[in-house]
Amino acid sequence: MSDTALAVRGLNKSFGSLVVASDVEINIPPGVRYALIGPNGAGKTTLINLMTGMLRPDAGRIFLGDDDITVLPPEERVRRGLVRTFQINSLFPHLTALESVTLAVCERRRVAATWWRQITAYRHEVDEAYDILSVLTLASVCHRLTRELAYGQQRLLEIALALATRPRVLLLDEPAAGVPREESQELFAAIAGLSRDITVLFIEHDMELVFRFASRVIVMVGGRVLLEGTPHEIASDPRVRAVYLGKTRQGSVS
Amino acid sequence: MTSETIAGPVQQFQAQIRWRWSEVLFWLATLLPPVLVPSYLVLASQIAITALFALSLDLILGFSGIISLGHAAYFGVGAYTAGLLSKWGWGEPVSGLLIAGFAAGLLGYVTSFVIARFRHLALIMITLGLGLLLQEAANSASWLTGGFDGLQGIHTWPIFQKFGFDLYGYTAYSYSLAVLFLVFLVARRLIHSPFGLALRGIRENGQRMPAIGAPMHAHIRTIYTIAAIIAGIAGAMLAQTTETVSLEALGFQRSADVVVMLILGGTGRLYGGLVGAAVYMVARDQFSGLNPQYWYFWIGLLLIAVVMLLPNGILGGLALLARRLGVRS
16 A cells, blocks of 8 residues: 555646646645645646546656556546546536435446436435435435525535545545635535545635645646645745735735 | 425435326327227327337437437338348248347447547537438448338238238237337336436536546447437337338438427427427328428427427426426426
């Protein structure tokens, strides 16, 4: 058993002349809460897309535990435990919350290709989906269509879908994007409450949330990893300050 | 949702699967034509066959979001397979259906590898191309298919060596209706299975499916093959009951018509294709009686009116009406 949950070696990616990932090296040990920060356009979401297989890197390798997963298709990475959520809700609008999560559970248990038995025969799968929704405080709305849920509830459903796949490594792309401040605290409390067996990497712009919920922070700028360290080290690093001071002048960081 | 409280998570699914009174009434009503309109049984059996064809399209278009303008290819392959079997001396209808379904399913399986990779406009073009390809192939292979003159010399044996096909269409209608009902039961079960849920996931958000670990292409290949088998069975029934097959069986017109029927009736509702086929074919029968030359004018008007006024088709409109009136469907 290795001491890395997820590792990235020499990752490069460019779209034409635009370099979005440049020699990215990341090593994430199991069970740690990582934050990935950086100004807009730093390549944070691109990095998640590369790690989950939604984009193909030009060069470099990606490891999940000891396994090289660089060429695996996205769904195979999910089956091995590398799962993501999306910055913009990417849900099933006309499925109920319970149907959506049940679908994810059925896919994980590999019964989703069964077409000759009715779904009511899969009580365990449905119950498990319901339990996941309960943990994320969505049990009371589980029979509502996804499109009818409040925005914050949809953000939680994003996480519920990811949890239904039993991730070993969970990549959260701005889980609280668009959620009011007080609700985003609750949302992060739910993330903090996840099992320590799950390694978490999240992208977040709110520094207060980052410092509260992450034990390690990676700073990306211009497709490169600027530095990695504890929240304290990051907060006191002059280079990070320079990056964010540049943003302060535009008035976007509190 | 129903007004009763939901006792547990699995009850949500049970509530969907439960047979509704409207469904029971629908199937009871299909028994009426021999009593009420015995002179229209030939039309009624064609409606049942077309309804089965539309049901097969609903599985891919309505439930999985896979648009096709070439679905008649599988209908046609089924029709020619059953027709040729009979011409070559095997006119037993039930085994004919199965063999025709197998042939259409085989073509569906092979083409599904291409279909699964594309969506939207590209898919419309590809399915359209496949349909045209097959139609021209059938046309040029006139030594086999009879080409433009159609396939002649089909003779269908009595069903179970007992029920011969009569001039009035009693047997044809009973046969078509029975097959429609049996396949419908299979489709209904499929829709309410874990696989049915996965199909709706593909329709709702195909891009999200890989992110929950779903082998989406494999799912699409499965449903596309199943839909092709059902279309083939429908085609075979047309060949067996009319004892002729023309190129029209796999033509673009048939592919387009079935899309129109499904949209008229309402997509993704299981009954949409059935209702759509009935409305469309009765309308065509009536309009062409009124004016044999310009009846497509009225079909066009009907289509525009339904899509503008009832975006979810006739059944979608009825469901809305039922909700407004506070009636449980």
